[in-house]
Amino acid sequence: MLTTPKKLAIASAAFVALAATSSAALAQKKYDAGATDTEIKVGNIMPYSGPASAYGVIGKTAEAYFKKINAEGGINGRKINFISYDDAYSPPKTVEQARKLVESDEVLLVFNPLGTPSNTAIQKYLNSKKVPQLFVATGATKWNDPKGFPWTMGWQPNYQNETQIYAKYILKEKPNAKIAVLYQNDDYGKDYLKGLKDGLGAKAASMIVMEESYEVSEPTIDSHIVKLKSTGADVFVNITTPKFAAQAIKKNAEIGWKPLHFLNNVSASIGSVMKPAGFEAGQGIISSAYLKDTSDPQWKNDAGMKAFDEFLTKYFPEGNRIDGSVMYGYTVAQGLAHVLKASGDNLTRENVMKQAASIKNLELGGLLPGIKVNTSATDFAPISQVQLIKFKGETWERFGEILGADATN
Template sequence: MRTKAIRTAGVAAAVLLAVTACGGRADDGGTVGQGDCRGQQTTGITDTSIKLGGIYPLSGPASAYGELPKGVRAYFDYLNAEHGGIDGRKVEYLVRDDGYQPPKTVEETRRLVEQDQVFAVFQTLGTPTSSAVWDYLNQRKVPQVFVAGGATKWGADDKHPWTIGWQPSYRTEARAFAQYVRQQRPNATVAVLYQNDDFGKDLLTSFSEAVAGSGVTVVADQSYEVTDPSVEAQVRNLAASKADVLLNFSTPKFASQALAAEARNTDWNPLHIVSQVANTISTLKPVGFANVQGVVSAAFTKDPADLQWEADPAMRGYKEKLAKYAPGADPTNQYTVVGWAAAESFHKTMAAAKCPTREGLRDSMRALNQVGVDLLLPGITLTTGADDAFPMEAVRIQRFEGDHWVLTGDVIETGK
């Protein structure tokens, strides 16, 4: 029934947009600029403001991601206060909670688009939740900018031109893990814990493809549902395989449980690899730092807990401005960093748009040319093109040592 409702809304939206395009006026009655911009959508944007909406799991099993919009809001508040916004337009950022439940994502997205009349949806978090609304947003021709998730389809699907991801795809991440395992343990057996949705399956499939024909073999896998209370049973089953490597493709709550369960099993000591979506200190600390030494993950942003960035001007500026505009936010939380970096990415993408319209933003987000973002790791920039909707296609491997992550090796470019 939800699918039918979304489809019906999309048809109605298509009619409305056809009228808008013919009349050269926006949904809210505002006119567009001249020249090539005439007739394009200006809902949610004026000469002095731009209204954005974001949807995150502020509650529920993935509530750890609630730190991410704190970084986004802090960046926009800083931008508004000290730079007058984006090209003189102050950013109004509306955040909604979907509890990591796709039906709620649909409800909140419709609210943002139809009631609040946002210019764009900047970040929906999660693969199942973002998937629930990308048809609707593309039917309405509303930009779904920099989805907070690495599903490969955000960059590989040509039927959703109004949607684009941001972070390195799960395919990129899985290929990097595969390269690392092949180098470190060329004849390894591998066990996999994964979330039973596109997020977990994307990582598992991509890793399996990347090790095909090598000495590395996946010998066991266990899935879990986001509604499960625990993954203890799955980890016990994987331990029975005595695999050399454990791939922990989980969101924070379950990743932490798996780390703890593996640490308690003194008869099994695999190389434990954690997906980058769950590698924050807040995930590791409850397990005890002594129990997560040598755990491996991937990174694409600078780590505020890593002393090598202590004198970095971008990191110092981030910490200073975060303390001023979001005094309750934890500057060392990696999700806060990601939110700040994603907001800067939006800022630069919107500023580069040829037209201050939804169409202008859509075109700009697919025409990024080695755009630098201050908190991304050196060597990682944003680049897209007509046939390339993957802004980032590189990561670095990192290993947990002491009380922080330590980068190892060079930037790994994996392609689409």
């Protein structure tokens, strides 16, 4: 059969259209190192050993969550290759591991590395390499600096905001308080301390009777607690990581010091702090929360908690359900899954950061009702709301309103 010019033109147009469609489809797929048609390499650094090893379970939980994602088909058809290294909470080691992830493993991004000193040590390096340092596991205020460090983003509520909230509570409930502060002698501890002073304002100088710092290398902080008690303070602001938080609560009970006790959110875990310290010793302690407390029976029939329990049963049976770090790891891993899914087939580092900075009212099953994840190109603080909690019996009880970034609403 002869092909007419008209038929030839139609066939030719169809071929051009098909070629254009194919090239458009190919053009839509953009990859940087660490991403392919089948895989997304995600790097992570955790203190699996050392003084902050209680937090190591965060990395193990995230690993289990990505196993779940992979078992369910991955993200947009790609499996997560999660590469996690131990830095023992030592900044020089963090630098070494970050270089390994970027230069040897060639990961797409470094996700949820833990610790303020650790992240500080790698922030300039990762930003110079234009590698996302995404959802860092520390609430230091400095992670929200899109202009200065456009490749670094926090996750949890910031430390200064948290202690500003405690300060406002103290000013209202105990205006004549004598405040003793114990803090870790690094950026993490100093950030919390600054928030407390800012919140107390002009009264900080007269109300704070002692600021006592400790080093992470110290085996025990008992002597610091005895020293703080000797001031006669009736309010104790406890800015410590889990190991030292449990020691402080225990020692307070041993020496009979019963101030109004504020414990920073990063050590409010029942499994790794309150239980080891002894439930009786922790009665009345005030902290803050943005995640659901797994030990609270009120969430028994909650859909988010049921999904969390199903995840533990199937993918992380060895996980300690009442360790707050497990819920944290689960929730932040969901946050990354959201960003990677939104990135589609454009898995460039630039687009990953663009999607991370475009989160609108994201609700995750582990967050308290009313608390949502929001970011923008000028706001790199995904979660900026908390609720005060008080320890009673063997669990935390929430009280008051959801408090926002300005510590007043």
